[in-house]
Amino acid sequence: MTTVAPVEEASKENISQEEVHHDHRLFGLAAFLVADGMTFAGFFAAYLTFRAVNPLLPGAIYELELPLPTLNTVLLLISSATFHRAGQALKRNETDLCRRWLLITATLGSAFLASQMVEYFTLPFGLTDNVYASTFYALTGFHGLHVTLGTLMILIVWWQTRKPNGRISSENVFPLEATELYWHFVDGIWVILFIILYLL
Amino acid sequence: MTLASSPDLSKESEPLQPKGWLRYFSFSVDHKVIGLQYLICGFIFYLIGGALASAIRIELTSPISDFMPRDVYNQVLTLHGTIMIFLWIVPVVNGAFGNYLIPFYVGARDMAFPRLNAVAFWLIPPAGLMLISSYFITGAAESGWTAYPPLSINTPAAGQIIWILSVLLLGGSSIFGGINFIATILKLRRPGLGLMQLPMYCWAMLGTSILVVLSTPVLAGTLILLSFDIVAHTGFFNPVMGGNVIVYQHLFWFYSHPAVYIMVLPAFGLVSEILPVHCRKPLFGYTTMVYSIMAIVVLGLVVWAHHMFTSGTPPWMRLFFTIATSFIAVPTGIKFFNWVATLWGGRISLNSAILFSCGFIINFVLGGITGVALAQVPFDIHVHDTYFVVAHFHYIVYGGSVFVIFSSIYHWYPKFTGRMLNENLGRLHFLLTFVGFNLCFAPQHWLGLNGMPRRVAEYDPQFTFVNQLSSAGALLMAISTLPFLWNVFQSAFNGPIAGDNPWKALTPEWLTSSPPPVENWEGPAPLVKEPYGYGETPETLEVALDKDLELGGDEK
């Protein structure tokens, strides 16, 4: 059947849905990120409870080194800014500039992951040493998974902006906007994680 | 994630969809097809879960463990719980009726994200099949649907891991569905339709979806940690490794208590749709109904630890959760009084839909009363983990949600198929279900109070007779599905033609053909600002008020 969106209909009170045609995908993504954030909230709650009520065995207290995670925080915060720049550039239809910023963002993301790996390999405890250690790895690992996914998404966006009127352009910014929202979310989670895991 | 806006998509993909019955096996993006997919798929799982329940009741006709091996018994009760919750009630009260009705109610042609919607449905059959096949391949999980560690870590790992995977898939499906409902209700309302003009089911689904989005991910995270404990030998919940089993319980119940509202709130919404139509009266107290739903959502998120009163929670926590839980009775009570007031002074057609709805009210009141009692720490200490809790829980989810599902099927079947169901068979179905259900579960209150714990295959011989009574009730319930199935099948072919609006209802789904066309209405979507505008404006209003005051007097 044909869609009903005739012009004469618009003048009446009976405006049908079709002609308004909003894009609700970002709203949907935001709702999904709320859900994703609740997963992290569960992990944080578990971590804090373990810390509060499950004392470690004697001799099992580990100092977490601060320099590397601080560097990581800075990397992610900068990457949020660079991604924002990329988005603005695309909306101004400056595709080349946008792609440059995207590449910088992806590099920062990869640098974060590399630095996270370095931290993993230099830590004095392993995954199954104690609850504290396990929760540390679960939290940072789950976050790292998000960063990995985000970096891949940035690279895909970067690839798809290669042609001036490709799949992602100033005409269709949604994929970039969605990735950007997701990236800011991942950065925000890292800041909370950094405060709870390293600073508290 | 495939997110796409609705109108484009339904236009694009419509020609690709198979026609006729085949579309119910396809990756259809039509919300009505998906709704019925949910309903039929859920009902098949209901029959499987019911068969498992029958096996449990057969085992319990004698005080010794003689019908099946003990470990199989634990697998059966785990599967029964998991299937009934995650594959029958949650998908049907949310997915089936939500998908079918919500777009109609907001005046849209489809859900906000039709493809995501189809993905959400198609996660369910594989998850369910995986869960059930685990019984035949590796042995199913045997630590109950709660999967408390360390038991779930100590029992055979394969079944438990498969259980976790399928619950994760079902949780994902539920979250996708929830996001879709929130977006559809908030963003896809047709112009001119205000939030406070929506049918009550929209509000129920909005509240439910908020609960789904906020609480289901926590369960997912918890189960991921549990699977690490099983596979990677971490020690989150393993006391041998310094873990803490209580943390699991907190995280688990943070989802699983709201899960009860995820099963019951949509049922509340459906009843609010059904009662006014068959009583020919407006829904009583629309505004307070909306606020009650939201109050239940907020309170529902902060009551989880009442499942853990015997787990050694500190006194202040027990006190807080007692009070929070008790207060859920207030908004719930408001809804019940409003429904009774909706019945009062109506022209009630005593058909199957109204019978099941009223059966729901009666059962749920009993379940609610035992619920308030269970919220009291000292009361709960004695009956926690006993058949009293089993009875309470089934009064909520069977006497509550499942009765409403049946009521809804009787109410919307004409819309689904264009044909009427046989009312006499429907009344027979109600009678068998109502008597069977109460015979099965009412005696279990006594069993629990007197010393029968739940999840046992053997029990003190003094309980034999009452258990046999309960099993007889279960038999009646099993028989009750026969007239229903016969009715549904033969009416699909031979039932009287229903016409567009057999109930003379006012909500938008009835203002189109039965079954409705692909994009819901041939013309523009109707603007229904008063979905409950029934009733003859009365000179008799004064009399009615007197009668209603009388009703209030009875409560004191």
Add this chain to the structure above:
Amino acid sequence: MPLSSAIRSVLLGIVLVVAGLWIGQNIKLLPVDASTNAPVYDELFRVLFSIGAILFLGITGLVVFSLIKFRRKPGDTSDGIALEGNLSLEILWTAIPAIVVLFVGIYSYDIYDRMGGMLPLDHGGHNHQNMASEERIWGGISSGSIEKSGMVVNAPLPVEVTAMQFAFIFHYPKGDITSGELHVPTGQPISMRLESRDVIHAFWVPEFRLKQDVIPGQPTILSFTATKPGRYPIICAELCGPYHGGMRSAVIVDSPKAYEEWFKNNAKTPVSEL
């Protein structure tokens, strides 16, 4: 006419309340009360049962009455009255449940307090236990108001309870007795230290209205005082594996004299040395 209907509804309300109270007070659903806490629990139960009966009968009555009174007569195609709500009624049935719930909450708090649930935890004779700082002890419910029951308050008798798949083992530090069944005298508070070796179990004696999960890695103190001699079941109430249903034991409540006898016969350390 309005007057008579008001009188009728008040009368109906009174009948309902009386019926509910009668049901709550006279229908016995609970087993023997054999501990100091049990009568307190039963008191709460009767109150909740009465309130529940009033509400259930009231609402069920209204629903059934409505279905009969307001059913559609054959051939009637009219609608009901277009009554969309009534503010004072809504306030009424928000306020009444709120008051009832508040009353129930305060009352059950009082009951819980009388049961000893809010008491600071005394370690009842377990001081000699190795309680390293990392070992966390959770308090279960205490023995409650022994004074009121008119019994002599003795020093609590310590018992160590170990739960495992699928048995309870009771160890009496005094006298070094290990037993598969729990022997206790009437009138003396028992202070149990519950510990689990494997999974979560629960220690439940229906006649004592007493239940506590036995949680691995989290020893728990649980106290009670038995009042009536007899043999009562101890039941594991938390799913703990295939033989969960068979994980039962018994508590044998004796008079102090008979208990003394049993103790003498089983103590490994000579009684005089205690």
